[in-house]
Amino acid sequence: xxxxxxxxxxxxxxxxxxxxxxxxxxxxxxxxxxxxxxxxxxxxxxxxxxxxxxxxxxxxxxxxxxxxxxxxxxxxxxxxxxxxxxxxxxxxxxxxxxxxxxxxxxxxxxxxxxxxxxxxxxxxxxxxxxxxxxxxxxxxxx
Numbered sequence: 772x773x774x775x776x777x778x779x780x781x782x783x784x785x786x787x788x789x790x791x792x793x794x795x796x797x798x799x800x801x802x803x804x805x806x807x808x809x810x811x812x813x814x815x816x817x818x819x820x821x822x823x824x825x826x827x828x829x830x831x832x833x834x835x836x837x838x839x840x841x842x843x844x845x846x847x848x849x850x851x852x853x854x855x856x857x858x859x860x861x862x863x864x865x866x867x868x869x870x871x872x873x874x875x876x877x878x879x880x881x882x883x884x885x886x887x888x889x890x891x892x893x894x895x896x897x898x899x900x901x902x903x904x905x906x907x908x909x910x911x912x913x
Contacts, residue, residue, distance in 0.1 A: 773856040776803075776810035776823060783820045784812065791839040793874075794899065799825060799836055808836065811857055813849040822849040824857045826869065833861045833911075835871035854887050862911040869911055875903040
């Protein structure tokens, strides 16, 4: 199930963030819970978060700041479901496009986002501490 994140989810989301991301965005989750960023979580039958997505809205474009799934739950479709739910929510709210950045050499992430409708927009030299990034985007309105 996908639902909006709550303050009670923060400890688990922070643990997923730190364990899953090479460069976690420190200080993102706490203020994001209250908005305006959109934070959705994938939860199990016990309502325990096993993944999350954070999108920061700006005008007609939203930026996917983080998408992370706990190690024991990767490959189960949670990331794709989170991304689909996030895109549906943003489209319903009138956003036209979702953008994100990935490491240029991260083939797994690039393949995931390609399979989910994202296309490369721009190469970002030295975007990360250890390499280039790619700006990817997908339209949200039909």
